[in-house]
Amino acid sequence: MTGWRLADGGPVIPNFGHGSECLRDNGWLCTSWVRQHWGDILQPALVQHIELTLIAVGIGFAIAFLLALVGFRWRVFDPPLGAFTDILYTIPSIALYQLLVPVTGLTVTTIEIALVSYTLFVLYRNIVAGLRAVPPEVLESARGMGLTRRQTFLRVELPLAAPAILAGLRVATVATISIATVAAFLIYYGLGGPIFDALGQPDIFRTELLASGGLAILLALSADALLALLQRALTPWSRLR
Amino acid sequence: MRTEAAELVFDEATKVYPGRESAAVDHLSLTVPAGEICVLVGPSGGGKTTALKLVNRLIPLTSGDIRIDGTSILEQDVVELRRSIGYVIQQVGLFPHMTVEGNIGTVPRLYRRPRSWIKARSAELLELVGLDPSYAKRFPAQLSGGERQRVGLARALAANPPLMLMDEPFGAIDPIVRARLQDEFLRLQKEIRKTVVFVTHDVDEAIKVGDRIAILREGGRLAQYDTPQQILEHPADEFVAEFVGRDRALKALALRTLGELELSPATEDGLPRLPADTSLRDALALLVAERRNALLVIGADGAPLGVATREDLLA
Numbered sequence A: 001m002t003g004w005r006l007a008d009g010g011p012v013i014p015n016f017g018h019g020s021e022c023l024r025d026n027g028w029l030c031t032s033w034v035r036q037h038w039g040d041i042l043q044p045a046l047v048q049h050i051e052l053t054l055i056a057v058g059i060g061f062a063i064a065f066l067l068a069l070v071g072f073r074w075r076v077f078d079p080p081l082g083a084f085t086d087i088l089y090t091i092p093s094i095a096l097y098q099l100l101v102p103v104t105g106l107t108v109t110t111i112e113i114a115l116v117s118y119t120l121f122v123l124y125r126n127i128v129a130g131l132r133a134v135p136p137e138v139l140e141s142a143r144g145m146g147l148t149r150r151q152t153f154l155r156v157e158l159p160l161a162a163p164a165i166l167a168g169l170r171v172a173t174v175a176t177i178s179i180a181t182v183a184a185f186l187i188y189y190g191l192g193g194p195i196f197d198a199l200g201q202p203d204i205f206r207t208e209l210l211a212s213g214g215l216a217i218l219l220a221l222s223a224d225a226l227l228a229l230l231q232r233a234l235t236p237w238s239r240l241r
Numbered sequence B: 001m002r003t004e005a006a007e008l009v010f011d012e013a014t015k016v017y018p019g020r021e022s023a024a025v026d027h028l029s030l031t032v033p034a035g036e037i038c039v040l041v042g043p044s045g046g047g048k049t050t051a052l053k054l055v056n057r058l059i060p061l062t063s064g065d066i067r068i069d070g071t072s073i074l075e076q077d078v079v080e081l082r083r084s085i086g087y088v089i090q091q092v093g094l095f096p097h098m099t100v101e102g103n104i105g106t107v108p109r110l111y112r113r114p115r116s117w118i119k120a121r122s123a124e125l126l127e128l129v130g131l132d133p134s135y136a137k138r139f140p141a142q143l144s145g146g147e148r149q150r151v152g153l154a155r156a157l158a159a160n161p162p163l164m165l166m167d168e169p170f171g172a173i174d175p176i177v178r179a180r181l182q183d184e185f186l187r188l189q190k191e192i193r194k195t196v197v198f199v200t201h202d203v204d205e206a207i208k209v210g211d212r213i214a215i216l217r218e219g220g221r222l223a224q225y226d227t228p229q230q231i232l233e234h235p236a237d238e239f240v241a242e243f244v245g246r247d248r249a250l251k252a253l254a255l256r257t258l259g260e261l262e263l264s265p266a267t268e269d270g271l272p273r274l275p276a277d278t279s280l281r282d283a284l285a286l287l288v289a290e291r292r293n294a295l296l297v298i299g300a301d302g303a304p305l306g307v308a309t310r311e312d313l314l315a
């Protein structure tokens, strides 16, 4: 992916593009460069980044949900599970990569494992807290009306926990988008690729940094807004209280 | 789904909570005839809630039995049993994420009733509990306390259960709305004729609502089980007399109306006139206030029925 620069740029006076004035001055956002490299740098990086995030949050949610079911149903398991996700969360990502690389190598899998482990903390906490917050009188009336345990979970507890779960999903998604940029420390992948690239220039390549960093921020903001909309649509009742 | 009112029998029903020495409900035996309201009343901790929850098995019996229309609750599937009993609690416990209609449809949905059936049933029940049909689409957060309680009642009635359990249903509501809810509940009961077990710790509410009153004392022992009239006029012991209050004679007067008295023919002119459905208590209050000795009772059509004297009222 970085070959284009090695081919036409010198080591001392980098030739960032094809001689636009903006690029020679290392301007803040040279639109000509952005337009020229949207197709071969920015867009692929953005798509990879979205993929990284979706897979990490998807798998993270599935695991966190199963763990939360256990921690919710059998209270004794809650503290150890909470502590487990907490420990994963506090390991610095660089350290986690060093632990993982010998096992899974310099691969996207390594990145995903790290990202997934970071989502677990907030997702697990929010799912368990949401399920626990269901008022006791609501559970009593559900039981008193003859809902089975399963029906109570699916029709009452889960929908009532939905706002907390979706809030957790929002935080996890935004955090994953930002942490995923660091993944390029390992391999050139996602929006972190061009960001690390730009930072690696003798003179920070401002246009590339701003374009790719800006895309990461935009992605985070849109994901946040999208999930907020989803939350409103799915739980219209939750804004009434 | 059973729909007729059911007879409810407590047979030596006893509950001892694990780790406790004394019983919360102690060998409770009483029969609630089909279609009647039995009020459980007594001091806090007397075991009223426990006794109620024994019926729908939210709390398991320690010993003894409870039968609904002759069938022991222990012989029925617990989920089926609960679905066939209406349950109303003080905190209501409406589902916040469901509309009023969704809440009312809870048990019918368990019975796989079609949507259209639930919609119609919900409209019918809203009217029955005195709420506008437009409430169907509201969420519980958009209701007042009194409205929530009505919806809770409608939800409990949705599958037309033969038996209703109500634990201080009007306990958290201000006195004015509470009185109105009591009146509406009694009017409703005239229509639907359910067997009802109604828990309260308010004696006045018990007297007003109950066809029969069971007074539970500490330790869940039954102190007296009788009609309000009998309990007020012949309390079984000191505890009951104390519990129903010093003004029990006046409370007893409140239970009867002028129409129930034997009236003498009207002779005097200018007597105060009162309708036949006035309570003896209110009639006496009027005589005292106006310093009179007799009054003229008039019928619904305004025609005089006869004269009642102070002595007649107090006889």
Ligand SMILES: Nc1ncnc2c1ncn2[C@@H]1O[C@H](COP(=O)(O)OP(=O)(O)OP(=O)(O)O)[C@@H](O)[C@H]1O
Pocket: B017, B018, B020, B024, B042, B043, B044, B045, B046, B047, B048, B049, B050, B051, B201
């Ligand atoms: N789950 C429980 N575990 C142990 N003891 C309990 C439990 N629930 C109630 N008790 C005890 O049983 C007794 C009766 O309680 P209960 O709630 O039936 O009283 P109550 O008549 O409904 O009182 P109140 O008018 O305050 O609602 C009390 O002494 C109470 O402390």
Ligand SMILES: [Mg+2]
Pocket: B048, B049, B050
């Ligand atoms: Mg109680």
